[in-house]
Amino acid sequence: MNEQGNEGPPLRGSVSSAVFPKHNRLNSWREIFGRQFLRLDIDPLDDGPFHYHARYTALPGLTISAGNVSAIECKRTPELIQDNNDDLVLLTPRRGSMLIRERGMEAVIGPGDAIVRRSSEVGHTRSTSGEFLTVAIPYTAMASRVLDIDRLGFAVIPRENATLRLLRGHLDMLLDGTLGPASTEGDESVLAMAARHVHEVAGLLLDTSRDNWARMSGRDGGLHAARLAAIRADVARHATDPEYSIADVARQHGISPGYIRKLLASQGERFSDLLRTERLERAYRLLADPGNDRVTITDIAYHCGFSDVSYFNRCFRQRYAATPGEVRSARGLLRD
Missing domain, CATH: 2.60.120.10 (Jelly Rolls)
Structure with a gap:
């Protein structure tokens, strides 16, 4: 010493x-x-x-x-x-x-x-x-x-x-x-x-x-709350990047993808579901906004991080029991 x-x-x-x-x-x-x-x-x-x-x-x-x-x-x-x-x-x-x-x-x-x-x-x-x-x-x-x-x-x-x-x-x-x-x-x-x-x-x-x-x-779940909140915040920030993956989150936080999966699984979640949900919610908000009535559904899908429009349409309908066009029409907006 x-x-x-x-x-x-x-x-x-x-x-x-x-x-x-x-x-x-x-x-x-x-x-x-x-x-x-x-x-x-x-x-x-x-x-x-x-x-x-x-x-x-x-x-x-x-x-x-x-x-x-x-x-x-x-x-x-x-x-x-x-x-x-x-x-x-x-x-x-x-x-x-x-x-x-x-x-x-x-x-x-x-x-x-x-x-x-x-x-x-x-x-x-x-x-x-x-x-x-x-x-x-x-x-x-x-x-x-x-x-x-x-x-x-x-x-x-x-x-x-x-x-x-x-x-x-x-x-x-x-x-x-x-x-x-x-x-x-x-x-x-x-x-x-x-x-x-x-x-x-x-x-x-x-x-x-x-x-x-x-x-x-x-074990009331408080131990993982901070890490889970940080992961969800990162997903929200980067969801529009079609290349964003669990490996990117792991590098950002200095932890393994396996540990992220374990954290999310403790809440009954999967990373792919978390990312897809964030993208779909962004798309819904854009479709429901009259200011976007001249933006095509295809462009909204791409903007929200989807690289396949057919996949976007299928996921959107499963989540909201309506097509993107029906959500837009229900708001009195223009169809594509």
Whole structure:
């Protein structure tokens, strides 16, 4: 560990698995840094060389770290949670993805998403190789800012969340020393103010994202709500592209097509149905709008993402029990 500024806050430094000899690197890292410092059981997920490198900044009331790591599995076991650490930890993959399991619940996050969980809970993560950003905040700093926090489990917050982006920006500046504390190493009032600002933004993020929390009392579907909403929003934005596919959504969110199918299946949906429904609803709105009375049905079909007019007509009739022309006529519009 390479520490700087240990005469007083902020404490800055870096940690790297490279400090251990190659022949015993993994075992040394697991025992010394993993179990004793992080209080995690750490195991590699592939046969490649193990590596971990991170830089960190510790302020009064929070610790921020960022770095890169090979594919690993981390477990916070009943034995390891006896350290009485009850921090709230927000973890964001910058590159790569992560699977989280806790109390029988499961979630997958991709680049830019965030997972928020309690260190006092047994948990299990599997991460691909990549880059990460984390912040740990004491529970006591958040309890007054998040209503009923004790009833809540872990939360998945999608990358599209504006407050999450704001929080990440502040964490990056604190980590890099470009926000306040960089030029005021000994000014504890400034450091405390910087930490409180992070607490406030994190509290706002959690309190306004409570639909994304997984309830400890059961699996009420809230765990996947944020991801499903983001997928549906993407489909709505790109439905008019005839080439748009589930692979495009998977790339956008940094997750697999199979995981998207699983999410939708939990709601009794399929991706093809979701995309087709969005296109049909757009077509219906256009046909019912008097301002489009001179636009042909063929052009409307193409505009809404259909590449086959016969298929469009068939799907439209199945959904609305009427042809596109009948919908248009019922509104007193011109026929094609």
